[in-house]
Amino acid sequence: MTECQVEAEEAALARPSGEHIIAFLSDNPAFEGIGTVKARRLWDTFGERLYELLDAADEGALSAALTVEIAQRLVLAWSLQGVSRTLQWLQAQGFEARVGRKVLTFFGGDAAQRIEEDPYRLLSFCAGWKEVDRLAVAQFGVEPDDPRRLQGAAEEACYRLFAEGHTAMLSADLLDRIGPLLGKPPQGVRWRDQLSAVLSAGLSNGSFVKGYHGLQPLGAMVMERQIAQTVHERLARKLTPLLPPDSVDQLIAEVRAVDGIELNDEQRAAIHAAARHEFLCITGGAGVGKTTVLRALYRLYDRAGLRVVQVALAGRAAKRMQEATGRSAATIASFLRSYDEAPLDGPAVLVIDEASMVDVISMSRICAGLPRHVRLVLVGDPHQLMPVGPGLVLHALSGVPGVPGIELRTVKRYGGSIAAAATDIRAGRWPSFAEDETAEVAFLPCAPELIGGTVVELLALDRGNSQVLGAVRNGPAGTKNLNALCQERFTAGAAEVKCWNVEFDCEECVGLRLGDTVLCTRNLWSLGLQNGSLGTVVEVEDTPCVLHDDAGQETSLGLAWVEWDDGQRRPLTVDMLEDIELGYAVTVHKAQGSQWKRVIVPVTGSKLLDRTLLYTALTRAQTQVLLVGDVDAARAATLAPPRAASRHIALDLHLAALMRASVGGSCD
Numbered sequence: 001m002t003e004c005q006v007e008a009e010e011a012a013l014a015r016p017s018g019e020h021i022i023a024f025l026s027d028n029p030a031f032e033g034i035g036t037v038k039a040r041r042l043w044d045t046f047g048e049r050l051y052e053l054l055d056a057a058d059e060g061a062l063s064a065a066l067t068v069e070i071a072q073r074l075v076l077a078w079s080l081q082g083v084s085r086t087l088q089w090l091q092a093q094g095f096e097a098r099v100g101r102k103v104l105t106f107f108g109g110d111a112a113q114r115i116e117e118d119p120y121r122l123l124s125f126c127a128g129w130k131e132v133d134r135l136a137v138a139q140f141g142v143e144p145d146d147p148r149r150l151q152g153a154a155e156e157a158c159y160r161l162f163a164e165g166h167t168a169m170l171s172a173d174l175l176d177r178i179g180p181l182l183g184k185p186p187q188g189v190r191w192r193d194q195l196s197a198v199l200s201a202g203l204s205n206g207s208f209v210k211g212y213h214g215l216q217p218l219g220a221m222v223m224e225r226q227i228a229q230t231v232h233e234r235l236a237r238k239l240t241p242l243l244p245p246d247s248v249d250q251l252i253a254e255v256r257a258v259d260g261i262e263l264n265d266e267q268r269a270a271i272h273a274a275a276r277h278e279f280l281c282i283t284g285g286a287g288v289g290k291t292t293v294l295r296a297l298y299r300l301y302d303r304a305g306l307r308v309v310q311v312a313l314a315g316r317a318a319k320r321m322q323e324a325t326g327r328s329a330a331t332i333a334s335f336l337r338s339y340d341e342a343p344l345d346g347p348a349v350l351v352i353d354e355a356s357m358v359d360v361i362s363m364s365r366i367c368a369g370l371p372r373h374v375r376l377v378l379v380g381d382p383h384q385l386m387p388v389g390p391g392l393v394l395h396a397l398s399g400v401p402g403v404p405g406i407e408l409r410t411v412k413r414y415g416g417s418i419a420a421a422a423t424d425i426r427a428g429r430w431p432s433f434a435e436d437e438t439a440e441v442a443f444l445p446c447a448p449e450l451i452g453g454t455v456v457e458l459l460a461l462d463r464g465n466s467q468v469l470g471a472v473r474n475g476p477a478g479t480k481n482l483n484a485l486c487q488e489r490f491t492a493g494a495a496e497v498k499c500w501n502v503e504f505d506c507e508e509c510v511g512l513r514l515g516d517t518v519l520c521t522r523n524l525w526s527l528g529l530q531n532g533s534l535g536t537v538v539e540v541e542d543t544p545c546v547l548h549d550d551a552g553q554e555t556s557l558g559l560a561w562v563e564w565d566d567g568q569r570r571p572l573t574v575d576m577l578e579d580i581e582l583g584y585a586v587t588v589h590k591a592q593g594s595q596w597k598r599v600i601v602p603v604t605g606s607k608l609l610d611r612t613l614l615y616t617a618l619t620r621a622q623t624q625v626l627l628v629g630d631v632d633a634a635r636a637a638t639l640a641p642p643r644a645a646s647r648h649i650a651l652d653l654h655l656a657a658l659m660r661a662s663v664g665g666s667c668d
Contacts (some may be wrong), residue, residue, distance in 0.1 A: 021039070021043060021050070022036065022039040022040050022043055023039075025038075025039040025042070025074075026038075026039040028077075030077045031073070031074060031077050031078075032073055032077070033069075033070045033073055033074075034070065034074060038065075038066060038070070041065050041066075042062070042065050042066070045064065045065045046061075046065070054074070054075060054078045055078075057075040057078075057079065058075075059071045059072050059075055062074060062075065099122065099125050099126060099127045102125040102126070103115065103122065103125050106125070116140065118148050118152075119132060119135050119136035119139070119140055119142065119148075119152075120132055120133075120136060120148055120149065120151065120152025120155065122135075123152055123155050123156055123159065124155075129152075129153075129156045129181055132152065133149070133152075133181075136148070136149065136152075143186075144182070144183075144185065144186050144189075145185070145186060145189050145194060147197070147198075147201070149182070150178075150182070150194055150195065150197075150198045151198055151201055151202065151207070153178045153181040153182050153198075154174065154178055154195075154198050154199070154202050154207065154208075155202075155207055156181055157174055157177035157178050157181065158174070158207070158208055158217045159217075160177060161173070161174070161177065161217075161648075162217055162219075162220060162390050163390070164390075165386075165387070165389075165390050165391065165647045166390065166647055166648045166649070167216060167217075167220035167221075167223075167224055167360060167390055167391045167647075167648070167649045167650060167651070168211055168212075168213035168214055168215065168216045168220070168648045168649055168650040169213075169214055169215050169216075169648055170213075170214040170215070170648070171199060171214055171215055173214070173648075174199075174214075174215055175192065175195050175199075178191070178195060178198070179191050179192075199215075202215075206218050209221050211650050211653070211654075212650050212653035212654065212657065213648055213649070213650040213653060214648075216650055220360070220390070220391070220650075221650070222364075223360045223361065223363075223364035223391070224360055224364075224391065224649070224650055224651040224654050225654055226364045226367050226368055227360065227363050227364055227367050227393065227397075227651055227654075227655075228651060228654035228655040228658055229367075229658065230367035230370060230376070231279050231376070231397060231403070231655055232655060232658040232659060232662065233372055234277070234278035234279035234375065234376060235277075235278070235279055235402070235403065235404075235659065236662050237278060239278065241275045241276045242274075242275045242276075242300060242301070242303075242304035242306070243275050243300065243303060243304060245272065245275075247303075248271055248272050248275050248300065251271070251296070251299055251300055251303060252268055252271055252296065254299070255295075255296045255299065259295070261292060261296075263292070263293075263296060264289075264410050266284075266288075266406060266407070266408045266409060266410060267289055267292065267293050267296070267408065269406050270282050270293050270297070270406040270408070271293070271296055271297060271300060273404050273406055274297050274300060274301075274377065275300060275304075276404075277404040278375045278376070279375070279376050279377075279403070279404060280376075280377045280378070280404045280405065280406070281355075281377075281378045281379075281394065281397055281398040281403065281404070281405035281406070282377065282378070282379045282405070282406050282408070283379075283380060283381060283382060283394070283398050283405065283406070283407045283408070284381060284407055284408030284409065285381055285383060285408075285409075285411065285422070285423075285426060285615075285619065286381065286384075286411075286422065286619030286620075287411045287419070287619065288408035288409060288410055288411055289408055289410070290379055290408060291324045291325070293408065294324075294325055294351065294353075294379065295324075295325055297351075297377070298325060298327065301349055304347070305347055306347045306348055306349050306375070307344070307346060307347065307348040307349070308327060308348075308349055308351065309330075309335070309344065309348060309349070309350045309351065310322070310325065310327060310328070310329035310330070310351050310353065311329065311330050311331065311332050311335045311350065311351070311352055311353070312329065312331065312332070312352070312353045312354050312593075313331065313332050313354055313357050313358055313362065314331065314354070314357075314530070314531055314532060314592075314593075315331050315523035315525075315530030315531045315532065315533075316530045316531060316532030316533060316590075316593065316594070317353060317354045317532075317592070317593045318330055318331050318353075318530070319530050319533075319566075320593055320594070321353050329353075331523060332352075332358070332362050332366065334523075334525075335366075336365055336366065336369070339369040343371070344370070344371050344374050345371075347373070348371075348373070348374045348375070349374065349375040349376070349377060350366075350370065350374055350375070350376050350377070351377045351379060352366075352376075352377070352378050352379065352380075353379045353380065353593075354379075354380050354592060354593055355378040355379055355380035355393060355394040356380040356381055356382050356384050356385065356386065356387075356394045356395065357380070357384075357385060357386075357387050357388070357592065358387060358393050358394065359387035359388070359389030359390055359391050359393065360387075360389070360390055360391030360392075360393060360649075360651065361389050361390065361391075362389070363391075363393045378393070378394050378397065378398075380394045382394050382395040382398060382644070383426045383611075383612060383615055383642070384592060384612055384615065384616045384619075385588065385589060385592055385612050385613060385616050386612065386642075386643060386644040386647070388589065391647070391649055391651065392644060392647055392649050392651065393651065395644055396649055396651040396652040396655075397651070397652070397655065399652055400652050400655050400656055400659075401656070402659055403655070411423075416440055417439070417440040417441040418440060418441055418618060418619075418621055418622075418623075418624075418625055420441075421433070421441045421618055421625070422615055422618045422619050424638075425611050425614050425615045425618065425638050426611070426615045428611060428638060428639060428640075428641075429638070429639075430635050430638050430639060433627070433631075437458060437461075437626060439624075440623070440624055440625075441618075441624070441625045442625075442626050442627070443626075443627040443628075443631055443634070444458075444626060444627070444628045444629075445629075445630075445631050446628050446629050446630075448476050448477070448604055448629070448630070449476060451476055451477045451602050451604065451628055451629045452476055452477070452481055452482055452485045452602075453485070454628050455468055455477075455482055455485075455585075455600055455602050455628055456482070456485050456486055456489045458600050458626055458628065459486065459584065459600060460489065460490070462597075462598055463490070465596065465597040465598050466596065466597070466598040466599070466600060467534075467586070467591070467594075467596040467598070467599055467600070467620070468482055468486075468584055468585035468586070468599075468600045468601075468602070469585070469586060469587070469588050469591050469599055469600070469601050469617045469620060470482060470585050470586070470587055470588070470601070470602050471587070471588060471602075471603070471604075471606050471608045471609050471613055472587070472604075472606050472608060473587060475604065476604070477602040477603070477604040477629060479585040479586060479587055482584065482585035482602065483581070483582035483583070483584050483585050484582075486517075486582070486584035486585065487513065487516060487582060487584070490515060490516075490584075491513040491514065491515045491516050494513040494514040494515050494516075495513065495514040495540040496509045496510075496512070496513050496514075496540070497509070497510050497511075497512040497513065497514075497537065497540055497559050497560045497572065498510065498559065499544065499557075499559055499574050499577070500544070510559070510577055511581075511582075512537055512560070512572075512580070512582070513537065513540075514537055514538075514539070514540045514560075515536065515537060516536070516537045516582060516584075517534060517535070517536055517582065517583045517584045518534070518535050518536070518537060518562060518580050518581065518582060518583050519532070519533070519534055519580070519581050519582065519583030519586055519590070520532065520533040520534075520535075520564075520579060520580060521579050521580070521581060522579040524576070524579060527570060527576075528564075528566070528568060528570070529564065529570075531590075532586075532590045532591075532594070533564055533565060533566070534564070534565045534583045534586075535562040535563055535564035535565060535570075535583075536562065536563050537560050537561070537562055537572070538561055538562065538563045538569065539560060539561040540559075540560045540561075541558060541559055541560060541561075544557040544558060544559050544574075545557065545558045545571075546558075547571055547573065556571075556573040556574065556575055557573060557574055558571035558572065558573055559571075559572050559573065559574065560572040562580075585602075588601075588613050588616050588617050588620075591616070591617070591620050592616055594620055595620055595621075595622055596620060596621060596622065597621070597622045597623045597624070598621060598622075598623060598624045598625075598626075599617060599618070599620050599621035599624070599625050599626070600626045600628065601614075601617045601618075601625065601626070601627045601628065602628050602629050603627050603628065603629035603630050603631075603633060603634045604629050604630050604633060605630055605633040606633075608643075609633060609634070609637045610637045610640065610642050610643045611637060611638045611640070611642050612642045612643065612644065613637075614627075614634060614637065614638060
């Protein structure tokens with residue numbers, strides 16, 4: 001017997017009628033108190049008008065066929081089902097249910113009227129331009145040069161630029177984006193003539209504003225101003241240093257005597273700067289001793305009576321920060337959730353590690369709730385990967401004249417060929433690579449169709465000490481394909497992890513086998529795992545075992561056991577399956593901040609490939625780096641400016657303007 005199965009990611013109720021709505025109301029447990037008799041009475045009484053009464057929550061009219069109490073429960077349950085006229089209408093026009101629900105939540109009962117007034121309002125709810133434009137033209141007869149359509153195109157262009165990472169744009173850039181959205185103009189119409197009025201209208205209604213770098217979407221401007229204001233407040237105040245210079249020198253001597261660490265001139269300068277300034281950027285490449293500086297800084301803050309709060313964007317980075325400093329650390333997301341629960345009262349300093357990856361959305365949320373008395377330290381490497389989200393923070397702030405910043409340049413963690421190649425790539429110079437797989441740093445040219453097999457065989461030479469780092473997830477050199485090839489090579493025929501499929505009443509494989517390397521893709525704090533944690537499946541249960549908590553209560557079923565990179569052996573449960581995948585190959589973004597003895601990097605042409613990605617990948621290795629694939633693509637990416645340089649932002653300009661306008665804006 002052959003069956004076709006549809007796996008629905010999202011389901012929405014289509015409008016029922018007649019016998020269908022009778023069955024829907026009587027069979028659905030959400031409509032408590034409505035059986036077949038009452039449901040049929042409603043249909044017999046109101047017919048098609050029943051939908052209008054339910055959508056309007058007209059309890060009074062419905063009470064003609066029901067008791068008041070049951071009528072109240074009915075309209076409440078109906079509203080929770082999301083079966084409204086507007087939602088049905090939007091779905092009938094091809095919009096996803098999530099868009100319809102957002103529209104209803106925002107506009108409420110006025111949703112239909114507001115969309116009819118201007119269909120392009122749907123763009124604000126993540127609806128696609130093609131769908132919205134088609135609806136506006138076909139359903140509402142909007143003409144090609146209708147001001148609403150022109151303004152909608154400008155709004156869509158802003159959204160797209162923001163999604164690409166820009167927080168500011170030149171007027172010419174915006175106009176270049178609008179034209180393709182509008183398509184061919186009507187006879188006798190020139191889009192550029194029309195768009196000057198669009199820009200004026202957008203500036204008038206607040207869609208975007210004129211800034212220091214052309215135009216800015218209003219939201220982007222507000223976020224960057226929030227960040228700039230937070231930094232400026234800390235630069236403008238003239239406070240007594242936490243400790244006098246001679247006391248700081250004494251503390252540095254203690255670091256040498258107690259910890260046996262000799263701080264270099266750059267590191268000592270960072271300690272002195274932290275004592276003088278409420279805001280500080282500490283930058284530097286891989287292996288220059290940023291963590292060493294943090295440990296010394298914390299001695300300073302402890303001595304001065306400041307509470308130290310450590311955060312990082314990713315869970316794995318926060319965990320590494322905690323392990324390196326011996327102090328608690330949190331993700332930015334969990335820190336923001338704790339604002340209301342545990343406000344930063346009293347003297348404190350917030351330290352943000354891997355700050356090059358923090359975008360303006362996250363940083364503005366931090367700044368919005370950060371008390372004015374809390375000091376702020378950003379630590380990171382602007383030559384590593386830029387934020388996945390929009391804007392640039394560390395890159396922008398560390399480049400503003402007058403902003404206190406110390407760059408650490410002396411490499412301590414690694415040296416030799418890896419250091420030389422990384423330094424060249426960081427500076428935009430193409431290194432001289434060996435083509436020998438035994439060399440410390442090598443580039444092995446390879447055709448795209450052969451990359452996967454080559455990477456797998458290189459991994460097999462020293463699997464226990466190696467990690468594959470890719471630029472992308474999809475394609476021949478993507479982590480998905482590489483993981484599948486690695487599993488086929490290393491664990492084919494091994495015991496499979498299985499769970500019970502209730503629907504088909506049988507066991508099914510979950511895609512993991514004994515000996516597989518696995519990756520955690522979400523922060524599972526209660527289990528001690530973070531997004532990016534790696535482990536190995538070391539045991540597979542023949543029959544799922546019942547797990548219990550400390551009180552002896554049954555909690556879940558264990559399918560297998562995984563030894564994670566923190567040395568802990570933990571059960572793999574059914575609840576975890578959505579957050580665990582193969583981890584032979586991971587993206588460079590997941591690897592930022594990690595280290596392995598040996599790193600293998602597949603390289604193909606990609607919009608994500610630039611010098612920062614190659615530099616980050618190289619500096620994850622301690623003893624050997626092997627690049628495999630397209631040498632020409634790697635060379636071109638290295639010689640070209642980093643992708644961060646193409647982002648148009650205005651954060652640095654906002655801060656510089658505040659500093660110029662402030663009497664105390666000059667910082668030593």
